[in-house]
Amino acid sequence: MELLKLRQRVTLAQKGHDLLREKMDALVIEFFEIVRKIGIVRAKTMQQLSSAYRSLSTCFAVQGTIETYQAAREAKKEVGVDISTRHIMGILVPTIEAKLVERHALARGYGMYATSSALDEASRDFERALGDLIKLAELEEGAREIALELEKTKRRVNALEYVILPNLKSMVKFISMRLDEMERENFSRLKRIKAMFEGRE
Amino acid sequence: MSFKIATIADAETAAGFALAGVQDVHIHERKEGTLAKLDELLVSKDVGIVFITYRIAEELGFEFRRRIKTKKLLPVVLRIPDKTGWLPKVDELHEIIRRTVGAEIIVKGGS
Numbered sequence: 447m448e449l450l451k452l453r454q455r456v457t458l459a460q461k462g463h464d465l466l467r468e469k470m471d472a473l474v475i476e477f478f479e480i481v482r483k484i485g486i487v488r489a490k491t492m493q494q495l496s497s498a499y500r501s502l503s504t505c506f507a508v509q510g511t512i513e514t515y516q517a518a519r520e521a522k523k524e525v526g527v528d529i530s531t532r533h534i535m536g537i538l539v540p541t542i543e544a545k546l547v548e549r550h551a552l553a554r555g556y557g558m559y560a561t562s563s564a565l566d567e568a569s570r571d572f573e574r575a576l577g578d579l580i581k582l583a584e585l586e587e588g589a590r591e592i593a594l595e596l597e598k599t600k601r602r603v604n605a606l607e608y609v610i611l612p613n614l615k616s617m618v619k620f621i622s623m624r625l626d627e628m629e630r631e632n633f634s635r636l637k638r639i640k641a642m643f644e645g646r647e
Numbered sequence: 648m649s650f651k652i653a654t655i656a657d658a659e660t661a662a663g664f665a666l667a668g669v670q671d672v673h674i675h676e677r678k679e680g681t682l683a684k685l686d687e688l689l690v691s692k693d694v695g696i697v698f699i700t701y702r703i704a705e706e707l708g709f710e711f712r713r714r715i716k717t718k719k720l721l722p723v724v725l726r727i728p729d730k731t732g733w734l735p736k737v738d739e740l741h742e743i744i745r746r747t748v749g750a751e752i753i754v755k756g757g758s
Contacts, residue, residue, distance in 0.1 A: 576669070582725065
């Protein structure tokens, strides 16, 4: 009875192992795709961001530190993002959409009179950089989630492959050996009893 | 659903992000204040993305990493270089890849 149950468990574990392995392969493919995308987007974003920092420094130099901080405080703060989630192999991955990032110079909210064009430039660069950063954030978060899931799946696959399956198999082997041994014992016992009967007659 | 963007940065970087229209800008001064702000951002329902500069993330160290590990799906936390363009030597994503895949992934070219 126990042997039958064990055999069932072995087939179940085997099936689970195969399924998980397939899931892992799919995740790896997805992961590679996302990592490739991150490489591209990241390079572009970093470039944009550094040029934004450069124009901000120019702005600090041209217009003065205090005025720039003032303008930053006055600027309208209205950027929002739409976030929804999507599933990749049962993992929740956020999708982020920026609503309105690049604005018209008049829509930014600081006064036109006291500010220079360097400030406009810096603002525009930062708005662009922000748009890129939002894209990058989406990709990186997705990659992080997938990587974590991949790690978990890998651990499960390894646990099944190297611990649970060998254990179950050795148990099956032990029980079947024991049953065989019992059968042999029984056989020899019967032989002996038969010989005793024959000797008595 | 619509979410806000938050930034934790030094004063100059924060000014730039404020110009771009980020609503919640926190200027990093002391560790405790920034940590408290980070906690507040992580539990708030309407913050979607938190940008934090690498330098500050590094300064917060273990406390920051623990919060990142235990956070929920949202908000997304992204680390960015600050105005000096300083980056840590070990990229966290590469570290995760190395741990899970067991090999370094080098993406060639930008197809």
